[in-house]
Amino acid sequence: MSANHGTLSCPATAALEHLKAQLGARLSTDPAELEPLREDRSGHRSPGAPLALIRAGSIEDVQLVCRTASEHGIPVVTRGAGTGLAGGACAGPGELVLSTQDLDQVHEISVPNRLAVVGPGLLNGALNAQLAEHGLWWAPDPASKDISTVGGNIAMNAGGLLCAKYGVTREAVLALKVVLADGRLISVGHRTVKGVTGYDLCALLIGSEGTLGVIVECTLALRPVVTGPRPVVAASFPSLIAASAAASAVMAEGLTPALLELMDGPTVECV
Numbered sequence: 001m002s003a004n005h006g007t008l009s010c011p012a013t014a015a016l017e018h019l020k021a022q023l024g025a026r027l028s029t030d031p032a033e034l035e036p037l038r039e040d041r042s043g044h045r046s047p048g049a050p051l052a053l054i055r056a057g058s059i060e061d062v063q064l065v066c067r068t069a070s071e072h073g074i075p076v077v078t079r080g081a082g083t084g085l086a087g088g089a090c091a092g093p094g095e096l097v098l099s100t101q102d103l104d105q106v107h108e109i110s111v112p113n114r115l116a117v118v119g120p121g122l123l124n125g126a127l128n129a130q131l132a133e134h135g136l137w138w139a140p141d142p143a144s145k146d147i148s149t150v151g152g153n154i155a156m157n158a159g160g161l162l163c164a165k166y167g168v169t170r171e172a173v174l175a176l177k178v179v180l181a182d183g184r185l186i187s188v189g190h191r192t193v194k195g196v197t198g199y200d201l202c203a204l205l206i207g208s209e210g211t212l213g214v215i216v217e218c219t220l221a222l223r224p225v226v227t228g229p230r231p232v233v234a235a236s237f238p239s240l241i242a243a244s245a246a247a248s249a250v251m252a253e254g255l256t257p258a259l260l261e262l263m264d265g266p267t268v269e270c271v
C-alpha cells in the first residue's frame with residue numbers, strides 16, 4: 001500500500017475532510033484552539049491535543065458530527081464551558097471535541113407553565129438574568145453558575161448550596177432533546193409537571209456526563225423568584241457535635257431553611 005493511499009484511507013483524515021466540507025469555519029484544527037481542550041477544571045490533562053474542535057451551530061451540526069464520528073469509529077468528547085471537576089470534558093489524541101456553547105438560544109419562556117426551553121450552551125447565570133425579568137428562576141445553583149452551561153449542569157446533575165431545599169438539577173428538568181451516537185435525535189421527558197407515562201429516560205440522561213448522547217435542547221422547570229425578607233441566622237457552637245445537633249433540631253422542628261452551612265474554626269478564619 002502506498003503512503004498516499006495509507007493517508008487517504010485513514011479514518012480520521014476521511015472524517016475530518018467530510019466534516020470540513022460540511023461545516024467550514026465551525027471546524028478548527030488550529031493547535032492554539034485545541035491545546036486548552038486537553039483540560040477542564042479537574043486538574044486532569046490529557047496526554048495530547050485532540051484531532052479537531054467543532055463548534056456546533058445547530059442540532060443538524062451535532063447530528064452530522066455524531067453520525068460521521070460513529071461511521072469512522074472516532075470518539076467524541078462533548079464540551080460545554082469546561083468548568084467540570086470530573087475530567088469529562090478533557091479531550092486527547094484521536095478524539096473530536098464537540099462544543100455546544102454556541103447553542104445558547106432561549107427558545108421559549110412560558111410564565112403560566114413556569115418553564116423555559118433553551119439551548120444547552122446558555123450559561124446558567126445568563127438564563128437566570130433573563131428569567132428575572134419575568135419573575136422566574138431556575139433553581140440549580142452550582143457555585144460555577146455564572147461560568148457553566150445549562151447543558152453541562154444537566155450532564156453533571158449539578159447541585160449547589162440550595163439543593164437541600166430545591167433539589168439538584170434533576171428536579172428542575174422536564175424534558176430534553178438528545179442526539180445519540182449514531183446521529184439520531186430523540187425527545188425524552190414531558191412538558192408537564194405530571195409526566196408519568198413510559199420509562200423515565202430523561203432522568204437517566206441527567207448526570208450521564210456526556211456518555212449517552214449530546215443534549216441539544218432543554219425544557220426546564222422554573223420557580224417564582226423568592227420575594228420578601230430573607231432572614232440569615234448565624235450561631236457559634238463549642239463543638240462539631242453540638243453544631244450538628246442544632247442542624248438536626250432545625251429540621252426536626254419542621255423548618256425548611258434554604259441552606260444550612262456548617263463551617264469549622266479554620267474555615268471561618270480563612271473566610
Ligand SMILES: Cc1cc2nc3c(=O)[nH]c(=O)nc-3n(C[C@H](O)[C@H](O)[C@H](O)COP(=O)(O)OP(=O)(O)OC[C@H]3O[C@@H](n4cnc5c(N)ncnc54)[C@H](O)[C@@H]3O)c2cc1C
Binds near residue numbers: 079087100144
Ligand atoms: C469554581 C467552581 C465551582 C463549582 N461549583 C460547583 C457546585 O457548587 N456544584 C456542582 O455540582 N458543580 C460545581 N462545579 C463543577 C462544574 O461547574 C459543574 O459540573 C458544571 O455543571 C459543568 O458545566 P460546564 O458547562 O462547564 O460543562 P463541561 O465542564 O464542559 O462538561 C462537563 C461534563 O458534561 C458533559 N457535557 C457538557 N455539555 C454537554 C451536552 N450539551 N450534552 C451532553 N453532555 C455534555 C461533558 O462531556 C462533561 O462530561 C464547580 C466548578 C468550578 C470551577
